[in-house]
Each structure stands twice: as C-alpha cells, then as structure tokens.
Amino acid sequence: MQRVTVTLPESLCQDLDQFVQDRQYDNRSEAMRDLLRLGLRGAQENTRENAQGEAMGVLSYVYDHHTRDLASRLMHHHHDHHALSITTSHVHLDHDTCLETAILRGPADALRAYADGVLSQRGVMHGNLFLIPVQTHASAHDHGHGAAHHEHLHVRDSF
Incomplete structure (x- = not known):
C-alpha cells in the first residue's frame, strides 16, 4: 500500500x-x-464508448475567483475551445465564489475534454457536465415562405 x-x-x-x-x-x-x-x-x-456522437452539454461549476490566475486560465480555456461554446452565464454567489454555466455543442468526447480542463483547475470547487445526445439532420421545411434547407437537432435516447 x-x-x-x-x-x-x-x-x-x-x-x-x-x-x-x-x-x-x-x-x-x-x-x-x-x-x-x-x-x-x-x-x-x-x-468509454459514450465518447462517440454529437451532444449538447451543460457545464456548471463554482469557483473561488481569488485563486491566483484562475479567472485568466478559465478565460483562455474558453477562448481556446470557442467553437464548442454556445453561451455562458456568470453569477456572483458571494464575496469569494462565482457560479458559471456554459451551454456547449459538439462531439461528446470534445465536450468531456473541455469540461475536464475546467473542472480540474485549482480553485474550482464544484462542477458537473450534463450531456444530451443529439443528431443533426439537414432537411427542408415550408414555414409559409417556401421550402428552406436548414439543419435541425433531434435528441437521441442515448449515445
């Protein structure tokens, strides 16, 4: 031992x-x-095998904004993976801690790697990634303006 x-x-x-x-x-x-x-x-x-396929993700985490260089490290991490991010929100919980939530979209393995990069930072106290498996379908729909081709997301049962 x-x-x-x-x-x-x-x-x-x-x-x-x-x-x-x-x-x-x-x-x-x-x-x-x-x-x-x-x-x-x-x-x-x-x-494991769950790392396959397209997904939407919700990454939520609480961190101590007084931790040296943490805000800067998180910002650089977000910018380095900007293609995965749809939106983020930031809430001040108290004098020391902040809650951030990021809505993400991309390959499930890339979202997990992104979340691991955030959650493993010194000063991040709580965190979780929730993944929703999705499929992208190109289709044409007539919404009263003629047929338009665009992509739709459809939620899948599992990865």
Missing part, C-alpha cells in the same frame, strides 16, 4: 468526517478508498 497526502479545505474535511461517522467507517482512509473507487468508476463509465 502507498501513503498519499491530500490537502483539503476545512469545510471539505468536515464533510469527510461527517461521511465517515454517518457510514460508520473505521477511519478516513477507508472512506477515501471507497469514494475514490466510486469516482473513478463513474469517470471511466463517462469516457
């Missing part, structure tokens, strides 16, 4: 201790091993 040291903010450490107590673990290490297994399993399921 290897010893790994992890630095946690006080509030997260308190949450971990409460989790240990509620679930009656013998110690933090046992709880952390189970939480890591669960998190890694979920991450693997999200990246």
Whole structure:
C-alpha cells in the first residue's frame, strides 16, 4: 500500500468526517478508498464508448475567483475551445465564489475534454457536465415562405 497526502479545505474535511461517522467507517482512509473507487468508476463509465456522437452539454461549476490566475486560465480555456461554446452565464454567489454555466455543442468526447480542463483547475470547487445526445439532420421545411434547407437537432435516447 502507498501513503498519499491530500490537502483539503476545512469545510471539505468536515464533510469527510461527517461521511465517515454517518457510514460508520473505521477511519478516513477507508472512506477515501471507497469514494475514490466510486469516482473513478463513474469517470471511466463517462469516457468509454459514450465518447462517440454529437451532444449538447451543460457545464456548471463554482469557483473561488481569488485563486491566483484562475479567472485568466478559465478565460483562455474558453477562448481556446470557442467553437464548442454556445453561451455562458456568470453569477456572483458571494464575496469569494462565482457560479458559471456554459451551454456547449459538439462531439461528446470534445465536450468531456473541455469540461475536464475546467473542472480540474485549482480553485474550482464544484462542477458537473450534463450531456444530451443529439443528431443533426439537414432537411427542408415550408414555414409559409417556401421550402428552406436548414439543419435541425433531434435528441437521441442515448449515445
């Protein structure tokens, strides 16, 4: 077995201790091993075959805007992937934290990679990517102005 040291903010450490107590673990290490297994399993399921196909995505995350260079790093990440972004919103939650939500569209694997680049930044505290599988269809519809060719998105059942 290897010893790994992890630095946690006080509030997260308190949450971990409460989790240990509620679930009656013998110690933090046992709880952390189970939480890591669960998190890694979920991450693997999200990246395997599900990485195929076009998708819409909603990326939401909370971050500490006082974290050194974080706002700049996030802005550069957004600009480097501008073709995936449809819109973003930014809300000030309190003096220190902000909530951002980005509506994304593109290949599911590219949206996951984009989200990983945001959520792995130091100072990002909470985050989640919700993916909606879609298909693009070119079609012609007559909306009273003659037939017009344009693309439509259709939601799929799954990837």
